[in-house]
Amino acid sequence: MAKLLEVDNLTTHFETQDGVVKAVDGISYSLEEGEIVGIVGESGCGKSVHALSIMRLVASPPGKIVAGKVLFEGEDLLGISMARMRSVRGNRIGMIFQEPMTSLNPVLSIGRQLTETLELHMSMTRQQALTRAAELLAMVGIPDPERRLKDYPHQLSGGMRQRVMIAMAISCSPRLMIADEPTTALDVTIQAQVLELMRSLALELGMSLIVITHNLGVVARYANRVIVMYAGNIVETSTAEEIYHNPRHPYTLGLLKSVPRLDEPTGEKLDPIEGLPPDLIDLPEACAFAPRCRFAIDRCLKESPTLMDVGEEAAHQSACFRAAELNEVASETTA
Amino acid sequence: MAQPQTQEQQGQNGHSAQGEVLIDVKDLRMYFPVTSGVVFQRKIADIKAVDNVNFFIRSGETLGLVGESGSGKTTVGRCILQLYKPTSGEVIFEGKDLVKMSSKNLRPVRRNMQVIFQDPYGSLNPRLTCGDIIGEPLVVHKLTGNKKEYRDRIAELLTLVGLNPYMADRYPHEFSGGQRQRIGIARALAVNPSFIVCDEPVSALDVSIQAQVINLLEELQERLNLTYLFIAHDLSVVRHISDRVAVMYLGHIVEIADRNELYENPLHPYTKALLSAVPIPDPVVESQREHMIIPGEVPSPMNPPKGCVFNTRCPIAIDDCHVEMPDLREVSPDHWVACLRADGYGPWNPAGLPE
Numbered sequence: 001m002a003k004l005l006e007v008d009n010l011t012t013h014f015e016t017q018d019g020v021v022k023a024v025d026g027i028s029y030s031l032e033e034g035e036i037v038g039i040v041g042e043s044g045c046g047k048s049v050h051a052l053s054i055m056r057l058v059a060s061p062p063g064k065i066v067a068g069k070v071l072f073e074g075e076d077l078l079g080i081s082m083a084r085m086r087s088v089r090g091n092r093i094g095m096i097f098q099e100p101m102t103s104l105n106p107v108l109s110i111g112r113q114l115t116e117t118l119e120l121h122m123s124m125t126r127q128q129a130l131t132r133a134a135e136l137l138a139m140v141g142i143p144d145p146e147r148r149l150k151d152y153p154h155q156l157s158g159g160m161r162q163r164v165m166i167a168m169a170i171s172c173s174p175r176l177m178i179a180d181e182p183t184t185a186l187d188v189t190i191q192a193q194v195l196e197l198m199r200s201l202a203l204e205l206g207m208s209l210i211v212i213t214h215n216l217g218v219v220a221r222y223a224n225r226v227i228v229m230y231a232g233n234i235v236e237t238s239t240a241e242e243i244y245h246n247p248r249h250p251y252t253l254g255l256l257k258s259v260p261r262l263d264e265p266t267g268e269k270l271d272p273i274e275g276l277p278p279d280l281i282d283l284p285e286a287c288a289f290a291p292r293c294r295f296a297i298d299r300c301l302k303e304s305p306t307l308m309d310v311g312e313e314a315a316h317q318s319a320c321f322r323a324a325e326l327n328e329v330a331s332e333t334t335a
Numbered sequence: 336m337a338q339p340q341t342q343e344q345q346g347q348n349g350h351s352a353q354g355e356v357l358i359d360v361k362d363l364r365m366y367f368p369v370t371s372g373v374v375f376q377r378k379i380a381d382i383k384a385v386d387n388v389n390f391f392i393r394s395g396e397t398l399g400l401v402g403e404s405g406s407g408k409t410t411v412g413r414c415i416l417q418l419y420k421p422t423s424g425e426v427i428f429e430g431k432d433l434v435k436m437s438s439k440n441l442r443p444v445r446r447n448m449q450v451i452f453q454d455p456y457g458s459l460n461p462r463l464t465c466g467d468i469i470g471e472p473l474v475v476h477k478l479t480g481n482k483k484e485y486r487d488r489i490a491e492l493l494t495l496v497g498l499n500p501y502m503a504d505r506y507p508h509e510f511s512g513g514q515r516q517r518i519g520i521a522r523a524l525a526v527n528p529s530f531i532v533c534d535e536p537v538s539a540l541d542v543s544i545q546a547q548v549i550n551l552l553e554e555l556q557e558r559l560n561l562t563y564l565f566i567a568h569d570l571s572v573v574r575h576i577s578d579r580v581a582v583m584y585l586g587h588i589v590e591i592a593d594r595n596e597l598y599e600n601p602l603h604p605y606t607k608a609l610l611s612a613v614p615i616p617d618p619v620v621e622s623q624r625e626h627m628i629i630p631g632e633v634p635s636p637m638n639p640p641k642g643c644v645f646n647t648r649c650p651i652a653i654d655d656c657h658v659e660m661p662d663l664r665e666v667s668p669d670h671w672v673a674c675l676r677a678d679g680y681g682p683w684n685p686a687g688l689p690e
């Protein structure tokens with residue numbers, strides 16, 4: 001399959017009074033056509049800043065993309081003009097945020113917001129755009145779409161607003177959709193509806209999807225491939241099945257043990273990761289997870305590990321010095 | 336009316352500790368008036384936030400209360416704590432009906448009931464030190480003793496929740512979310528309560544921190560013989576921590592049972608939909624699971640559907656479901672469901688797991 005997106009050494013920093021925040025610290029990954037990739041990690045690990053960097057939406061100052069490439073359909077998005085970038089955002093990459101209220105314009109009707117993009121990017125007439133806008137609302141499961149076009153964002157429920165955001169994101173048939181915590185603010189039955197909608201649209205429109213979430217269950221249900229982030233870095237990546245059944249980074253292992261599962265026997269204690277994620281200012285030359293890691297050895301405190309292939313599975317990478325022996329070490333400590 | 340009211344009526348329960356009933360909530364209603372008019376406020380409708388709710392909690396157990404936002408969970412908690420005066424109903428705590436009590440008589444009872452909130456950021460006064468936040472209930476209930484006793488008690492409470500006593504002089508903004516939640520827990524424990532309403536105590540926390548706080552709540556319960564009403568919308572967390580679980584929808588409890596029974600043999604279609612909507616962190620299990628996705632959204636509590644409140648989204652509603660809201664009935668020992676069709680629906684592969 002062809003590579004749709006290749007992120008290479010993407011590095012985004014924030015200049016603050018206290019020092020430089022290394023929010024995204026040289027991450028690399030690629031995405032194939034039609035793939036659904038899940039990005040997980042605790043708050044503050046750089047998931048959103050990474051997405052905003054791809055879209056060139058990081059507020060500058062204080063933010064700055066200091067290094068890297070973002071190749072999208074072969075073109076480096078970090079090197080193109082702002083005008084060209086705006087057209088990429090409208091036409092080829094759609095983005096959805098956690099809180100749709102902040103990304104919808106409160107004083108414009110839903111219809112106007114949709115038709116504006118369609119007129120601008122698809123050169124449609126007003127009438128064509130209106131017809132298409134109603135079609136899009138129907139596609140995302142909004143009942144009575146013609147009437148809804150006249151509504152303002154505040155008149156809709158959270159779930160309906162997120163559907164409108166999805167309609168806007170797909171309005172110009174993008175190749176890629178980046179959804180940053182798209183359902184975190186929604187109730188579970190609505191979350192299930194919205195995620196199912198996103199998946200079926202991706203399939204129908206042949207669109208790739210990056211789903212950013214802190215919910216390990218959501219990733220397990222929807223993603224083909226998983227990227228685990230910690231402190232501005234990718235610490236592990238592989239197929240969803242490998243990540244959940246054969247985790248090779250202690251952080252991934254710790255996350256999986258922290259969450260209770262509906263299908264496990266009750267009465268067992270959770271096994272949380274102790275401590276807190278580090279401050280992203282002045283990170284020492286060491287594994288950022290080492291202070292919380294129960295498998296850390298001397299080397300982990302002196303060198304920072306890079307992503308390396310683990311085992312025979314070439315599609316599985318981990319940034320841990322002990323990745324190869326993790327299974328044995330982990331079973332010893334729990335036994 | 337057939338309602339789960341006493342331990343005798345509900346029979347024996349195999350799972351939880353067989354404590355006495357500590358809290359008995361009977362026919363609880365909390366209607367909020369909706370008014371209109373600028374000068375003369377006229378009542379134009381009621382929000383039926385809690386409508387005819389019945390349940391009990393045994394001493395030393397955890398009752399989980401789940402349901403989507405707006406279903407009335409927080410309001411139930413606040414009615415028990417007498418932070419709201421219920422529209423009608425009884426809240427019997429240690430044998431006395433709190434609803435009928437004067438505020439003077441309530442004062443000593445209040446000490447026994449505390450609350451932990453969801454928002455570890457908003458719920459702590461930013462101008463007080465951590466020590467004074469924890470000590471405030473001691474001052475309110477005049478339990479401070481001398482300066483040294485006061486400081487010792489705060490140090491003891493901080494240690495109890497896994498914080499360091501030297502942190503007493505710090506301000507809330509100097510703590511992480513998980514640490515602030517620990518401060519909230521220490522504050523609730525200061526006056527030695529027997530009962531704590533935990534209102535979404537871990538919802539705002541990252542998973543690893545969430546697990547730390549859940550473990551802490553479990554340890555404290557065991558050590559101090561606490562009784563919890565644990566409110567949350569995360570069904571996996573509620574299953575983990577609860578002895579029994581009640582499911583709320585639009586102001587009503589639609590199902591209540593022992594936690595294993597509820598999760599293995601859910602009978603209300605809403606409970607089934609909720610369980611099915613919760614993704615399990617395992618792609619292999621997920622790919623084999625049957626996903627039941629119910630359409631639509633929760634209707635407005637100002638204008639609830641006629642009949643069963645769930646009928647607008649229910650996949651198995653029949654004509655009778657549009658006549659009146661069914662009462663909870665006991666379909667098997669300790670398992671109560673408010674659904675006309677619960678019996679005929681048969682056992683169902685609960686979380687849609689492969690056999």
Ligand SMILES: Nc1ncnc2c1ncn2[C@@H]1O[C@H](COP(=O)(O)OP(=O)(O)O)[C@@H](O)[C@H]1O
Nearest residue numbers: 014021023043044045046047048049050062280
């Ligand atoms: N405008 C900003 N100024 C300073 N630091 C920022 C800014 N935006 C984000 N950061 C920091 O960058 C890091 C990554 O943030 P973010 O990508 O939002 O995390 P996530 O989405 O994984 O929760 C965090 O430590 C955050 O504090």
Ligand SMILES: Nc1ncnc2c1ncn2[C@@H]1O[C@H](COP(=O)(O)OP(=O)(O)O)[C@@H](O)[C@H]1O
Nearest residue numbers: 367382384403404405406407408409410411636
């Ligand atoms: N003080 C109040 N005044 C008016 N309406 C309220 C008040 N508190 C809650 N409500 C309404 O009651 C319903 C139940 O709310 P709540 O108990 O907070 O639900 P939950 O905790 O399950 O999300 C909601 O529709 C809410 O808007």
Ligand SMILES: [Mg+2]
Nearest residue numbers: 047048049180
């Ligand atoms: Mg984010």
Ligand SMILES: [Mg+2]
Nearest residue numbers: 405408409410
């Ligand atoms: Mg609430």
